[in-house]
Amino acid sequence: MDSKPIITKETKNRISVDYEGKLTFKERLMQKVKASNTWIKVIISIFKFILMLGISYVILFPFFSKIAGSFMSIDDVVDATVSLIPKNPTFDIYKYMVLENRYFEAFGNTILLSLLCAFIQTFVSCLVGYGLAKFKFKGNNLVFALVIVVMLIPHGTLEMSMRSFFNDFDLLVPASLNKDLSGIVELLTGSRVSLKNTYWPFAIMSLGGLALKNGLYIYLMRQFFKGVPDELEESAYVDGSGTFRTFIQIIIPLSVPMMITIFLFSFSWQWTDEFYTSVFFGGPQAPWMMPKLIEDVPLHLQFNHSGMKFYENVIDNTAGIMIILPLVIMYLFCQRYLVQGIERSGLVG
Amino acid sequence: MSNNVKSAKKLSLSTFKSLFKGKASLDARKARAGYVFVLPFLLGIVLIYLPILFDAIWYSFSNFATEYVTGPSGIKEPISVTYGVGFEHYVAAFNDKGFYQVLLASIQEILFQVPAIIIFSLFIAVVLNQKMLGRALFRAIFFVPVIISTGVMETINAADLMSGSADQGINDGTQQQNGNEIISMLDVQSLFANMKIGTELVQYVVDLVNDIYNIINYSGVQMLIFLAGLQSISPSIYEACQIEGATGWETFWKVTFPMISPMILVNAIYTVIDAFTRTTNPAMNYASGYGGTAGVGVAMSWIYFLLVALIIGVVGLIASSFVFYQRRD
Numbered sequence: 001m002d003s004k005p006i007i008t009k010e011t012k013n014r015i016s017v018d019y020e021g022k023l024t025f026k027e028r029l030m031q032k033v034k035a036s037n038t039w040i041k042v043i044i045s046i047f048k049f050i051l052m053l054g055i056s057y058v059i060l061f062p063f064f065s066k067i068a069g070s071f072m073s074i075d076d077v078v079d080a081t082v083s084l085i086p087k088n089p090t091f092d093i094y095k096y097m098v099l100e101n102r103y104f105e106a107f108g109n110t111i112l113l114s115l116l117c118a119f120i121q122t123f124v125s126c127l128v129g130y131g132l133a134k135f136k137f138k139g140n141n142l143v144f145a146l147v148i149v150v151m152l153i154p155h156g157t158l159e160m161s162m163r164s165f166f167n168d169f170d171l172l173v174p175a176s177l178n179k180d181l182s183g184i185v186e187l188l189t190g191s192r193v194s195l196k197n198t199y200w201p202f203a204i205m206s207l208g209g210l211a212l213k214n215g216l217y218i219y220l221m222r223q224f225f226k227g228v229p230d231e232l233e234e235s236a237y238v239d240g241s242g243t244f245r246t247f248i249q250i251i252i253p254l255s256v257p258m259m260i261t262i263f264l265f266s267f268s269w270q271w272t273d274e275f276y277t278s279v280f281f282g283g284p285q286a287p288w289m290m291p292k293l294i295e296d297v298p299l300h301l302q303f304n305h306s307g308m309k310f311y312e313n314v315i316d317n318t319a320g321i322m323i324i325l326p327l328v329i330m331y332l333f334c335q336r337y338l339v340q341g342i343e344r345s346g347l348v349g
Numbered sequence: 350m351s352n353n354v355k356s357a358k359k360l361s362l363s364t365f366k367s368l369f370k371g372k373a374s375l376d377a378r379k380a381r382a383g384y385v386f387v388l389p390f391l392l393g394i395v396l397i398y399l400p401i402l403f404d405a406i407w408y409s410f411s412n413f414a415t416e417y418v419t420g421p422s423g424i425k426e427p428i429s430v431t432y433g434v435g436f437e438h439y440v441a442a443f444n445d446k447g448f449y450q451v452l453l454a455s456i457q458e459i460l461f462q463v464p465a466i467i468i469f470s471l472f473i474a475v476v477l478n479q480k481m482l483g484r485a486l487f488r489a490i491f492f493v494p495v496i497i498s499t500g501v502m503e504t505i506n507a508a509d510l511m512s513g514s515a516d517q518g519i520n521d522g523t524q525q526q527n528g529n530e531i532i533s534m535l536d537v538q539s540l541f542a543n544m545k546i547g548t549e550l551v552q553y554v555v556d557l558v559n560d561i562y563n564i565i566n567y568s569g570v571q572m573l574i575f576l577a578g579l580q581s582i583s584p585s586i587y588e589a590c591q592i593e594g595a596t597g598w599e600t601f602w603k604v605t606f607p608m609i610s611p612m613i614l615v616n617a618i619y620t621v622i623d624a625f626t627r628t629t630n631p632a633m634n635y636a637s638g639y640g641g642t643a644g645v646g647v648a649m650s651w652i653y654f655l656l657v658a659l660i661i662g663v664v665g666l667i668a669s670s671f672v673f674y675q676r677r678d
Binding site: 045048049051052055056058059060062124127128130131132134135136137138140143146147150151152153154155156157158159160161162164165171172173174175176184204205207208209210216218219227243244247261264265268269271272273274275290291294313316317319320323324327328331335336338339 | 376378379380381382383384385386387389390391392393394395396397398400401402403404405407408411431473476481482483485487488489490491492493494495496497499500501502504505506508561562565566570573576581615619622625626628630633636637643647650651654657658661
């Protein structure tokens with residue numbers, strides 16, 4: 001390496017530099033391998049790759065088996081020699097799901113409800129999270145503790161009281177005291193209203209930041225805003241911008257990645273939610289939702305067959321595939337925002 | 350004396366006014382703005398949540414009865430009313446042996462899953478945070494369960510007979526050799542036979558591996574939170590470590606782990622909450638599907654809630670003493 005470089009001019013804009021005794025690429029590579037523990041690194045990275053591949057298989061296999069099963073006829077289901085690839089593939093299950101289980105009606109209703117909830121929840125948790133993160137007021141910690149408590153009390157415990165509260169809806173007054181006390185709604189309109197089988201309970205719960213997993217969203221938003229430097233707002237205040245103008249013009253554009261993450265969560269969790277739809281909806285007038293697709297077996301698929309139990313299972317799986325299909329498509333487009341949004345957020349503990 | 354009172358009154362009046370009129374100190378104005386921001390949640394708590402909560406607690410102390418009330422049209426309409434019965438339902442819940450079993454199993458499951466989920470999600474987050482072949486693809490795959498395997502899909506997966514080995518569900522130590530397990534108890538026992546390791550530990554590991562499907566499914570949010578935490582660690586710290594000659598192992602335990610420890614606390618609490626409010630939770634299912642009086646079911650779920658709140662308190666207390674908070678200036 002001590003030798004002087006030999007510079008030759010190849011063309012007008014190109015020179016080549018050479019050393020006396022310069023090593024070929026292969027020799028240099030061998031030297032590098034010998035000098036460092038490259039082999040160990042290669043082995044570790046192969047090991048990591050295989051591990052990740054294995055876990056990915058565990059995650060994806062149930063979906064593959066469900067998809068494979070969805071094309072099976074009842075003969076394939078009971079045939080022990082058929083495991084993944086059906087012998088007589090049919091589209092029957094899909095066909096009758098659409099024709100007899102009103103798939104598209106469920107799709108329309110669910111997309112409306114999920115969008116409604118996702119928009120309101122994202123906005124409200126953004127507001128509350130910002131208030132909790134950036135303002136010192138009396139009871140700040142108490143409000144945050146309340147957020148955690150709301151998240152902690154399982155909604156299963158509140159199922160019965162939620163149902164009666166919204167069936168006989170009045171703000172401020174518990175359903176069991178309805179007969180004796182009149183709440184705000186009754187004072188204003190003269191009577192209580194039943195919100196059963198409407199989307200109002202979802203909207204009202206979302207507006208209060210009380211719906212499905214809203215505590216988590218508020219928490220994530222709060223941690224995100226804690227990571228936003230105060231100087232940003234201070235400079236806006238110095239320039240004469242008010243609190244709310246600062247929030248709308250500076251903070252909201254800044255928090256779009258995090259808001260997309262929250263939106264994705266609330267949209268998809270509302271999409272597959274079966275608990276709230278069973279609490280707030282009921283009876284024959286209930287809007288037909290996606291999770292209800294698994295409740296009935298389509299008429300044309302009901303056979304008097306010994307393998308019916310397994311076939312019903314396959315039908316349920318197919319319904320599951322059809323329920324999540326729109327979510328999968330959405331996820332394909334949005335997955336990078338999901339990870340990036342939370343990654344760039346700089347969440348602080 | 351009277352002057353003092355007057356000035357005090359004046360003072361309180363002026364501070365009261367200043368809270369609601371424009372002329373207030375910056376702090377007071379900021380505090381007011383803070384209240385406005387959290388107002389939706391506060392209103393929700395007072396107007397919606399407290400009444401619901403009141404009912405839920407009241408139902409556990411009362412029974413339902415049907416009363417007939419003459420409606421505006423003159424026809425007698427049935428309405429359901431409640432009357433208090435004291436602690437009857439709680440006594441009934443405590444006397445139910447099935448409830449004890451399911452409560453124990455449920456809490457065991459939570460305590461079993463929490464460390465597994467935390468360790469697994471931290472490990473995956475660390476790996477996904479490094480440069481590796483196909484990282485973008487793996488990231489996309491690992492967050493599929495967060496988006497998709499929730500709600501009704503959990504129900505479908507739990508009932509799924511077809512997907513074979515991948516989703517086993519918890520073994521409950523029944524040790525059935527049904528050929529569906531990923532690893533067999535017998536193989537592991539013969540492997541560890543001469544190693545003087547307790548069978549409980551072996552059983553735990555076997556259960557863990559066979560439960561891998563659920564553990565992966567339930568650790569999505571935790572992975573995201575860990576990833577975010579890992580990203581917020583300043584690269585200059587790692588650079589300093591490299592210059593000082595620390596190995597990767599040392600860097601992990603001396604830098605990454607302390608820096609990520611607040612997230613471990615958060616994730617531990619979130620995992621407990623998630624496991625306990627899940628719709629497939631056996632104890633909650635037992636309570637909500639309780640055959641007898643409705644009030645007993647509600648009482649059961651309150652008992653379960655108090656127990657889990659206690660666990661969360663203990664977990665939080667233990668974990669928070671180990672948590673390292675970086676001082677931010």
